Amino acid sequence: DGGITQSPKYLFRKEGQNVTLSCEQNLNHDAMYWYRQDPGQGLRLIYYSQIVNDFQKGDIAEGYSVSREKKESFPLTVTSAQKNPTAFYLCASSMTGINEQFFGPGTRLTVL
Amino acid sequence: GESVGLHLPTLSVQEGDNSIINCAYSNSASDYFIWYKQESGKGPQFIIDIRSNMDKRQGQRVTVLLNKTVKHLSLQIAATQPGDSAVYFCAENKGGGSQGNLIFGKGTKLSVKP
Numbered sequence: 001d002g003g004i005t006q007s008p009k010y011l012f013r014k015e016g017q018n019v020t021l022s023c024e025q026n027l028n029h030d031a032m033y034w035y036r037q038d039p040g041q042g043l044r045l046i047y048y049s050q051i052v053n054d055f056q057k058g059d060i061a062e063g064y065s066v067s068r069e070k071k072e073s074f075p076l077t078v079t080s081a082q083k084n085p086t087a088f089y090l091c092a093s094s095m096t097g098i099n100e101q102f103f104g105p106g107t108r109l110t111v112l
Numbered sequence: 113g114e115s116v117g118l119h120l121p122t123l124s125v126q127e128g129d130n131s132i133i134n135c136a137y138s139n140s141a142s143d144y145f146i147w148y149k150q151e152s153g154k155g156p157q158f159i160i161d162i163r164s165n166m167d168k169r170q171g172q173r174v175t176v177l178l179n180k181t182v183k184h185l186s187l188q189i190a191a192t193q194p195g196d197s198a199v200y201f202c203a204e205n206k207g208g209g210s211q212g213n214l215i216f217g218k219g220t221k222l223s224v225k226p
Contacts, residue, residue, distance in 0.1 A: 006155075035216075040120050042201060042216040043156075090155055099144045099205045101214060103155035 003027065006091050006104035013078075013085075014112055021076045021107045023091035032074035033092040033101060036060060043090060049074055050096070078109065086111045120199060120221045131189040133220045135202035140183065142204035146214065147176060147187045150199045159187070159200075189222075197224045 004025040013019045023032065031050050035043040045058030049068040063082025068074055074093075078085045088108050092101040125131045137145065143164040148156035162169045162176045162185075169176050175188040185202050199219040206213040 040218070042218040044216075045213065048213065092155075099214065100146060100158060100161060103148075103157070105155045106153070108153075 004091060004093055004102055004104040006089075006107050008107060009105065011107055011109045012112055013109065016080045018077055018079050019109065021078070021089055021091075021109070023074045023076065023104060024072055025074075025091075025093045025102075025104075026072060027093055027095075027102060028071070029093035029102070030071070030096040031094045032068070033094075034058075034064070034066065034074070034076045035090040035092065037088040037090060037106075046076065046089075085109055120219050122221045122223060124223045124225060125192050127192060127194060127224055127226050129192055131187075131192045131196070131222060131224075133187045133189075133200050133222065135185040135187075135217050135220075137183050137185060137202070137204045137215075137217075139204060139206070139215070140180075142206070142215075144205040145176070145178060145185050146203050147174075147185075148201045148203065149196075150201065150219070152198075156201060192222075192224050194224045194226055197222055 007022045033048045034046040037043050044060050046064050047058055047066040049055035052071050055066050055068050065077045088106050090106045091104045094101045146161040147159040149159050150156040160171045160174050160176050162178050173190045177186045199221050201216050201219045203214040203216045206215050
């Protein structure tokens with residue numbers, strides 16, 4: 001079964017704690033993306049990576065960090081510097097030169 | 113005080129009717145457009161896409177129309193079914209080309225009445 005997976009589905013954290021969201025894909029896609037979605041809003045790009053060991057900031061990168069050590073994996077860390085981290089986080093991937101992005105099921109992060 | 117969330121544009125249709133969801137895009141250099149469907153609590157799913165060298169593209173029960181003159185995109189769903197109830201997003205590629213970066217609209221919530 002090819003696809004993109006995110007874990008966990010629900011995540012709770014206390015204020016001041018860092019937390020890492022997992023994203024894995026077995027589609028052999030070079031490009032991967034992280035988006036944040038707030039209620040009643042569209043998707044906003046946090047970070048993206050076109051190739052292993054390289055990534056770029058998106059529109060709302062402050063308070064987040066990523067790594068891309070393997071083609072299949074693109075974890076997102078929400079740091080304590082992110083002032084309003086409660087949101088639905090979506091990971092996506094795409095083939096190089098292709099615009100269509102495939103999305104994972106999302107992780108809902110709640111800060112208590 | 114109580115916080116008020118943003119309200120999505122909502123389209124309510126009767127089962128069996130046709131639905132038309134509209135989207136205005138911002139970048140005249142965009143050459144690729146895509147529609148996604150997102151059910152509650154899930155990730156977006158691809159519906160249909162279109163390149164700027166086309167005005168219309170049809171899929172199964174769906175049609176996308178592109179009007180580059182007024183930078184307008186629409187998604188038509190024929191014979192709307194209860195399973196079509198979801199939020200629909202349009203997206204355009206950023207600055208053209210095939211780099212994959214998409215700009216998403218805020219979405220339209222489609223409700224289908226049985």
